[in-house]
Amino acid sequence: MENNKILEINNLSVEFLSDGSVVRAVNGVSFSLKKGETLGIVGESGSGKSVTLNTILRLTESPSAVMRGEILYNGRDIFRMRKSELFKIRGKEITMIFQEPMTSLNPVLKIGGQIAETIYLHEHVGKEEANNRVLELLKQVELPNAGKRMDDYPHQLSGGMRQRVMIAMALACKPQILLADEPTTALDVTIQAQILALLRKLKREYDMSMILVTHDMGVIAEIAERVIVFYGGCVAEDAPTLELFNNPLHPYTRKLFGCIPRIDTQPNRLSVIEGNVPDPARLPEGCLFHPRCDRAAGRCRKEVPPLSEISPGHFAACHFSVH
Amino acid sequence: MLNIFREYKMIAIGCFILSVILLTAVFAPALTSYGYEQVDLKNRNDAPSAAHLMGTDSFGRDVWTRVLYGARVSLTVSLTSVAVGLAIGAFWGLLCGFFKGKIDFAVGRVMDIFMSFPALLFSLLIGAALGPSILNMCLSVGIPLAPIFYRVTRGAALSVGEHAYIASAKSMGSGSFRTMFRHVLPNTAPQLFVVLSSSMGGAITAESALGYLGLGIPKPTPSWGMVINEGRQYIFDAPWVTGFGGLMVVLTILGFNLLGDGLRDYLDPKLKG
Numbered sequence: 220m221e222n223n224k225i226l227e228i229n230n231l232s233v234e235f236l237s238d239g240s241v242v243r244a245v246n247g248v249s250f251s252l253k254k255g256e257t258l259g260i261v262g263e264s265g266s267g268k269s270v271t272l273n274t275i276l277r278l279t280e281s282p283s284a285v286m287r288g289e290i291l292y293n294g295r296d297i298f299r300m301r302k303s304e305l306f307k308i309r310g311k312e313i314t315m316i317f318q319e320p321m322t323s324l325n326p327v328l329k330i331g332g333q334i335a336e337t338i339y340l341h342e343h344v345g346k347e348e349a350n351n352r353v354l355e356l357l358k359q360v361e362l363p364n365a366g367k368r369m370d371d372y373p374h375q376l377s378g379g380m381r382q383r384v385m386i387a388m389a390l391a392c393k394p395q396i397l398l399a400d401e402p403t404t405a406l407d408v409t410i411q412a413q414i415l416a417l418l419r420k421l422k423r424e425y426d427m428s429m430i431l432v433t434h435d436m437g438v439i440a441e442i443a444e445r446v447i448v449f450y451g452g453c454v455a456e457d458a459p460t461l462e463l464f465n466n467p468l469h470p471y472t473r474k475l476f477g478c479i480p481r482i483d484t485q486p487n488r489l490s491v492i493e494g495n496v497p498d499p500a501r502l503p504e505g506c507l508f509h510p511r512c513d514r515a516a517g518r519c520r521k522e523v524p525p526l527s528e529i530s531p532g533h534f535a536a537c538h539f540s541v542h
Numbered sequence: 543m544l545n546i547f548r549e550y551k552m553i554a555i556g557c558f559i560l561s562v563i564l565l566t567a568v569f570a571p572a573l574t575s576y577g578y579e580q581v582d583l584k585n586r587n588d589a590p591s592a593a594h595l596m597g598t599d600s601f602g603r604d605v606w607t608r609v610l611y612g613a614r615v616s617l618t619v620s621l622t623s624v625a626v627g628l629a630i631g632a633f634w635g636l637l638c639g640f641f642k643g644k645i646d647f648a649v650g651r652v653m654d655i656f657m658s659f660p661a662l663l664f665s666l667l668i669g670a671a672l673g674p675s676i677l678n679m680c681l682s683v684g685i686p687l688a689p690i691f692y693r694v695t696r697g698a699a700l701s702v703g704e705h706a707y708i709a710s711a712k713s714m715g716s717g718s719f720r721t722m723f724r725h726v727l728p729n730t731a732p733q734l735f736v737v738l739s740s741s742m743g744g745a746i747t748a749e750s751a752l753g754y755l756g757l758g759i760p761k762p763t764p765s766w767g768m769v770i771n772e773g774r775q776y777i778f779d780a781p782w783v784t785g786f787g788g789l790m791v792v793l794t795i796l797g798f799n800l801l802g803d804g805l806r807d808y809l810d811p812k813l814k815g
Contacts, residue, residue: 276713282643302717310715317713323706327728327809336724337714388714 224291225428226252226275226313226396231288232452233270233279242499244270246452246507247288249526252396257422257429259443259460261436261475263496267452268432269318272398275430276309292396311341314389318401320381324373330384331357331369337391356387359424360417379410386417390425397422399431403438415441436479440464448472451497451507454526457534468535470512506538514539550808556801559793567613576604578611579762587780597782599772605783608764609790615765617794619679620745624738626684627745631691632727632734638692639699640722646696653689661686665748669757676759683748687741694737698730705729732806739802743795750791766791 233245245267252258262268273279275290277297290297292308300308317323325333334356335349344352350369357365360383373381382402389397399418403411419442422429431443439446439460446463448456448471456469467473477490494511497503506524509515518538526536547554566573582602590597596605634653638646656664668682702708703726711725750767752758759765766787773783 273709278709278712306715306717308715309713315710315713317706317710319706323710325707325711325725325729327731328725336716340715340720385710388710391714 223253224251225254225293226430227291228271228275229289229291231271231274231290232286233267233274234285236283236285237500240500243502244452244499245274246502248449248452248454249288250447250454250457252428252430254428255426257419257431257442257444259439259446260430260432260449261434261439261446262449263434265496265499266449267499268449269400270452271449272315272400272430272432275398276313276315277305278315307341310337310394311392312394313396313398314392314394315398315400316382316385316389316402319405320378320385321405323385324381326373329370329372330376334384334388334391337388341392352391353387356391357384359390359421360384360387361413362387378406379414382406382410382414383417386414386421390421393425394427397427397429399429401433402431404433404435411438418442436475448475451502452499453507453536454534455508455536457526459532462530462533466533468529468533468540469508469537470514470539471508472535474511506536508537546808550804552800552804553808554804556797556799556804559797560801563613563790563794563797564617566610567617570607570610570614573610574604574607576607578607578764579603580607587776587783589780590782596786597780599769599780599783600776605769605773605786608769609766609786612764612766612769612787613790615676615759615763616746616749616767616791618676619683619749619759619765620742620794622680623684623745623749624687624742626680627687627741628691628734628738630685631688631693632695634688635692635695635697636699636722636727636730639696640703640718640726642700649692650696653692656686657689659686661744662748662751665752666755666757669752674757674760679749679752679759682752682757683745686748687745690737690741691734694733695730698733699726702726702729731809735802735806735809739798742798742802743791746791746794 228251229249231245231248232243235242235244248267248271260268260271270279274286275297279286286298292313297305297308324330331350331353334353338344338349338352353369354365357368362368362380362383368376376384402418403414406414415438418429431438433439443460446458446460447454448469450471456463456467456472463472467476474490474492478492480489492511497507503510505521506512506515506519509519512519522538524536524538526534528534529540580603582598584602585598586600586602588594588598594604594606596609599605599608634649638649659667664686665682668685669678672678672682708721708725711721716725746766749758749765750770753765753767754771758767769787770784770791773780773787777784
């Protein structure tokens, strides 16, 4: 069972020092990813979900960032790796797709060359073989007219096409884990559906594990097997997708579902979660959600609720989630 | 190549001006029957005529000849010194803008010290310390240019570094130096080209100033700065000496600026159809 975990994150926290104040973006997050699993991470803007994802590849590393905890990839702590080892993992074992397809490709390099570069970085292949593989990849991500498109610059492609190129680049060296940071947010709805279908197909073909960060519950329902709900840089709830949608335990998760319009009921107004996401530079004491929670009691203002297993495989961080 | 010229008129004009000047410099001996230090005391400060296309200076030397030979020195000095400034400034700027943190702070303060000297004074200082020769001339004009290139490259690298494609390149396993030179540097080129072409003019001017102060190229080899300065005393009697010397400087700077602006447009793939 334990060996099944390809990625394990223990008590991860990320802080940024800015102008004398400490921005606590991620506060003691723990979760794991099983081999072959698709894990969804949902949360509002600023809940630390993207920072967590970026930290897995140590992309948040900068002079002003303080990172604690451990990220175990196949049992090895990514934080303790030397740069040279890290560079071998990035792009080869773990790869990433970013939110803005419009800006995540280098504007001065042709797309074919950009994908080929990833291959050259990790494998000793000749030019011809690399080109053939790029063409193959572009066909796999269903880029129309792939042969001609290889010589295009990124600005000559639409957003959806660029996201396909990004996916091709991420898959170039057959990674173990694909990290997707809101891969569909910047795309329109029809393209979103196509990209999600493509990701699901490729995940199966390449036998990868995948972590998908989004703030769209619909995307989660579409693709993820398990969901983690982030709030204020902490894990609020962690459950299999179906279980979470049928039986949300954390008050925040419940309220989130209340905000989504449904086709089968017709309320006059959508409900709204009062208040704002806590400012990561001034986090409240106790449970981070208590200022916005209906059920908040004295205990919630003082004690941080631990993430505990309420029913098998279903974790929630709330003092009252027992019933 | 012809298509580029047709589409980008500025590149075409800039290239034309510069290649004419370059060719006249290379083939200077074939284009004149005088020597650049050939004195003719009977014909001093003569106006332009068929015998002397640009007239003669106060020693009776042919201005056309001196301008032709002067182009050799002036072009060599300006190109080399800008290359020196670019190499030093862009390298450190890229390093600082990419890595930020302590190295940025340290190099930034050193560049501040360099910048606190007026450029000409700084050139004089280096020139005086090294003594007159063409190579020293290039160093003394080029080193004071470095902080400008440093500033521009650092700023551009800082902003380019924030783009998602840099994080994306890193996430694909691209190492620091590879990311820096392959992904950051080419994207700072548009800003660099603007400074490059404008500093070319500055370099020619600085070379003239140094020549005037006696720290330039050892006499009697002419440079444009020297031609201008020698004509300065007789500017009312023989305005053609200063005038034609200055015209060459102006044309060259114009050529570099047109080429620089044109290249910036051409190299920016977003503007291409």
